[in-house]
Amino acid sequence: MTTTDSTQGDRALATRHDDIEVVPLRHWGRWAAAAVVALLAASLMASLARNPNLEWGTVGDYLFRDFVLRGVGVTIMLTVVAMLIGTVGGVVVAVMRLSANPVLRAVASLYVWFFRGTPLLVQIIFWGFLAALYQRIQLGIPFTDLHVIDVSTNAVVGPVVAAILALGLNEIAYAAEVVRGGILAVDRGQDDASLALGLTKSQAMRTITLPQAMRVIVPPMGNETITMLKSTALVAVIGGKDLLTAVQTVYSQNFKVMPLLVVAALWYLALVSVLSVGQYFLERRFGRGHGPGGSQPGLAQRWLAGRKGA
Amino acid sequence: MATMMDHERDGAQAPDEAMVRATGVRKSFGGTEVLKGIDLHVRPGEVSCLLGPSGSGKSTFLRCINHLETIDGGRLHVDGHLVGYRQRGDKLHELKASEVAARRREIGMVFQRFNLFPHLTALQNITHAPCLVRRVRKEQARAEAEVLLERVGLGGRGGAYPAQLSGGQQQRVAIARALAMKPRLMLFDEPTSALDPELVGEVLDVMKDLARDGMTMVVVTHEMGFAREVADSVWFMDDGIVVEHGEPAQVLGSPVHERTKAFLSKVL
Numbered sequence: 001m002t003t004t005d006s007t008q009g010d011r012a013l014a015t016r017h018d019d020i021e022v023v024p025l026r027h028w029g030r031w032a033a034a035a036v037v038a039l040l041a042a043s044l045m046a047s048l049a050r051n052p053n054l055e056w057g058t059v060g061d062y063l064f065r066d067f068v069l070r071g072v073g074v075t076i077m078l079t080v081v082a083m084l085i086g087t088v089g090g091v092v093v094a095v096m097r098l099s100a101n102p103v104l105r106a107v108a109s110l111y112v113w114f115f116r117g118t119p120l121l122v123q124i125i126f127w128g129f130l131a132a133l134y135q136r137i138q139l140g141i142p143f144t145d146l147h148v149i150d151v152s153t154n155a156v157v158g159p160v161v162a163a164i165l166a167l168g169l170n171e172i173a174y175a176a177e178v179v180r181g182g183i184l185a186v187d188r189g190q191d192d193a194s195l196a197l198g199l200t201k202s203q204a205m206r207t208i209t210l211p212q213a214m215r216v217i218v219p220p221m222g223n224e225t226i227t228m229l230k231s232t233a234l235v236a237v238i239g240g241k242d243l244l245t246a247v248q249t250v251y252s253q254n255f256k257v258m259p260l261l262v263v264a265a266l267w268y269l270a271l272v273s274v275l276s277v278g279q280y281f282l283e284r285r286f287g288r289g290h291g292p293g294g295s296q297p298g299l300a301q302r303w304l305a306g307r308k309g310a
Numbered sequence: 311m312a313t314m315m316d317h318e319r320d321g322a323q324a325p326d327e328a329m330v331r332a333t334g335v336r337k338s339f340g341g342t343e344v345l346k347g348i349d350l351h352v353r354p355g356e357v358s359c360l361l362g363p364s365g366s367g368k369s370t371f372l373r374c375i376n377h378l379e380t381i382d383g384g385r386l387h388v389d390g391h392l393v394g395y396r397q398r399g400d401k402l403h404e405l406k407a408s409e410v411a412a413r414r415r416e417i418g419m420v421f422q423r424f425n426l427f428p429h430l431t432a433l434q435n436i437t438h439a440p441c442l443v444r445r446v447r448k449e450q451a452r453a454e455a456e457v458l459l460e461r462v463g464l465g466g467r468g469g470a471y472p473a474q475l476s477g478g479q480q481q482r483v484a485i486a487r488a489l490a491m492k493p494r495l496m497l498f499d500e501p502t503s504a505l506d507p508e509l510v511g512e513v514l515d516v517m518k519d520l521a522r523d524g525m526t527m528v529v530v531t532h533e534m535g536f537a538r539e540v541a542d543s544v545w546f547m548d549d550g551i552v553v554e555h556g557e558p559a560q561v562l563g564s565p566v567h568e569r570t571k572a573f574l575s576k577v578l
Contacts, residue, residue: 193425193484196376197439197491198415200407207442211429 058259062250063266071246072267078163078232078242083225085168090175095205097180108176115173121234123170127162128238163235163242171228178220182213215286222279226272233268243267329354329389329495329526330375336383337370344370346550347384352543354494357527359537359558362547363573368530369422371547372497375528376417377410389416389494415443418488422500424480426472432459432483433468436490444491451490458486462516478509482516489520496520498529534578538562546570 048054062068096108115123131153140147157165186209194204236244247260330352337345344367352358360368373379374386377394386393391413395402405413427435436455440446446454459465462482472480481501488496498517502510514536521527521540531537537544538558545555546567554567562578565571 187425189421189423189425190427192373192378193419193421193427195378195411196414196417196419196497197487198411198443199439200411200443203442207438208427212427 053258054262055256055259058256059262059266062247062256062260062263067246067250068243068263068267071241071243071264072271074160074241074246075229075232075243075267076271078160078167078235078240079225079229081164082167082171082232083221083228085164086171086175086224086228087221089168089172090179091210093172093176094179094183097176098183112173112176115170116177120166120170120231121237124163124166124234124238124240127157127166128159130157130162159235159239160241162238163232163240166235167228167231171224174224175221178224179213179217181220182215182217183209185216186212218286219279219283222275222282226275226279229271229275230268233264327354328352328387329356330358330528331387332371332384333386334384335371335374335381335386337367337374337379337381344550345374345381348547348550348552350545350552350555352495352526352528354526355524356542357521357525357529357540359541359544360528360530360547361532361534361537361544361561361573362553366547367550368547369499372419372499372528372530375495375497376414376419378419388413411443415439415491416494418491418493418496420481420484420488420496420498420501422503424472424477424484424504426480426484426487428472430471431468432464432470432472432475435472435483436468436487439487440490455486455490458489459483461489461519462486463512476509477505478512481505481513485513485516485520494526496525496527498527498531500530500532502531502533532577534562534574546573548573 049056093108093111096104097112099105099108134153137149137151137153137156138147139149183205190208190212191204194208195201199208232240232242233244235242236248239245243264247264251257251260328351330350332348332350335345335348335350336343344365346367348367348371350358350371360372362368370379374381375388375393380394392402393413394405394410396405397403426432427438430438433452433455436458437446437448437451440451440454441448456465456468459468462485464479464482464486467475467479470479472483475483485501501517502513505513510533514533517527517529517536518540529536529541541558543555544558544561546553546561546565546569548569553569554561554565561570562574565574
C-alpha cells in the first residue's frame with residue numbers, strides 16, 4: 001500500500017518539474033527481493049501441487065461433504081455462542097473490576113487470574129471430564145439434602161456443552177481485560193459531567209462510558225473473535241463435534257490425513273477471511289469522527305494482518 | 311426562568327436562607343491539605359466569583375458543592391441540605407448514592423473542558439439527563455432543548471456533534487445541558503479558560519444573561535472583567551483559605567490583604 005502511495009507521490013513530484021526531466025529513485029533491492037520470494041513461492045507451490053500424498057482430487061471430493069459442513073456449522077456455532085458469553089460476561093467482570101465494592105473487585109480479579117492463568121486446552125479437558133469430579137449436578141440449599149435440581153453430569157454436559165463452557169468462560173477473562181481497557185480510555189471528565197447531571201453511576205456507565213468505550217473495544221474484540229474461531233479446533237480433544245473433530249473422525253478410518261486436514265484448513269482460512277473483512281468495516285464504523293481521515297489501513301493490509309494472526 | 315425559582319422547597323431550611331453556606335470546610339488529597347477551613351456563603355439569586363491563583367483550592371471547593379469531592383471537615387450546606395450527609399443527633403450519616411444523585415440534579419455544573427458527550431448530538435446532550443433521570447417525555451425534552459439552544463444562541467444547531475462545534479459553541483451547549491435539569495444553583499469551573507480569546511465573549515454573554523435572570527451562580531474564573539461587571543460578591547482564595555471577600559468594586563478596586571494585592575497586580 002505504502003509503496004504505491006510513495007511511487008504515486010514521486011510521479012506527482014516529477015510532473016511539477018516541467019522544465020527538466022526528473023529520474024525517480026530506483027528501488028533495485030525491492031526487485032531483487034520480489035524475485036527471490038517469487039522463486040521460493042513457485043517452487044513450494046510446484047512441490048505441493050505435484051506431491052501425490054496431498055491428493056488434491058480427494059480434497060475436492062471432501063470439501064463440501066455433509067460431515068464437513070456439519071463440522072463447519074458447529075465451529076461457527078461454538079464461535080458465536082462462546083463470543084456472546086465472553087462479551088456479556090466480560091462487560092460484567094470488567095465493571096466488577098472497576099467497582100468501588102472491594103468484594104466485587106476481588107472476585108473479578110480472581111476470575112481473570114484463574115482463567116488467564118491456566119491453558120485453554122487444560123480448561124477444555126477439565127470441562128470435558130467434569131463427570132469425573134462431580135457425578136451429579138445438584139442445586140439446592142448448601143449443607144442440606146434439599147435439592148431443586150439433581151441431574152447426572154454426563155446427561156447435561158456433553159462434549160458440545162463442555163466446549164461452550166470452556167471457550168465461553170475462558171473468553172470472559174480476556175474480554176474483561178479488553179472492556180476494562182476501553183472503559184479506562186474514556187475521559188474522566190465524562191464521569192464528572194454525568195454525575196453532575198444527577199445520573200447514578202450505573203446510568204453513567206451504561207449510557208455514557210460504555211458507548212464511548214466501544215470505539216476502543218471493538219477492534220481487539222474482532223481479533224478475539226478470529227482467535228476464538230481457531231481455538232474452537234482445540235475442542236477436538238474432547239470430541240466437540242467441530243470441524244476438526246469431523247475430519248479427524250474420518251481420517252482415523254480412511255487414513256487420508258493430509259487431504260482432510262487441507263479441507264479443514266481451507267475452511268478455517270475462508271471463515272477467518274470473512275471475519276477480517278467484517279472487522280475492517282466495524283472499525284471504520286466505530287472510528288468515525290476520531291483521528292484524521294484516511295489513516296486507516298487498507299482492506300488488503302487488514303486481510304493480510306488477519307491471516308498472519310492465523 | 312420563573313420555573314427555576316418556584317420549585318417546591320423540600321425538607322428543612324437552614325435558618326439563614328443561604329443557597330451555599332460553608333463553615334470551616336476542609337479537604338485533603340493524600341497528605342496535602344488543599345482546603346484549610348473555607349467559610350463562604352452565597353445568597354439565592356446572587357452571583358459569586360471565586361478568584362485566586364492556580365492551586366488555591368477554588369475548583370476543589372466548587373466540586374465539593376455538588377459532592378464530586380467529599381469534604382474531610384467542617385460543614386457544607388446547599389439549599390438548606392447538608393452536602394453528602396444527614397445529621398441525626400450528634401452523628402453524620404453518609405447519604406446513599408441515589409440520594410446524592412437526587413441532590414445533584416438541583417445543581418448544574420459547567421466544566422473548563424466542556425465535557426460534552428461526544429457520541430451524542432448537541433440536542434441529545436441536552437435531553438439525555440432530563441429523559442433518563444427526570445423521566446421527561448422525549449418530545450417535551452426536545453422542545454425544551456430547542457428553546458435552550460435558542461437561548462444560548464445556537465438555535466438550529468441541535469443536530470451537530472460536539473466535534474463539529476467550536477469551543478465556544480461547545481461550552482454554550484454545556485450550559486444549556488446543565489440548564490435543562492432546571493437547577494436552583496449553577497457552578498462554573500473556569501468556563502472560559504480552555505477557549506480561544508475571541509470565543510470567550512460569547513460564553514460570558516450567555517452567563518451574564520443567566521445572571522440577569524436571577525440564577526444563583528458560583529463562578530471560578532480568571533475573567534476579572536466579568537467579576538467586576540456581573541458578580542454580587544467576590545471571594546479571593548489563596549492556599550486553601552478565603553483571604554478576603556466583599557463587593558467586586560471593593561475587593562478588586564481597593565484590596566486590603568497583601569496577597570490579594572499581589573495577585574491582582576499580576577492579572578489586571
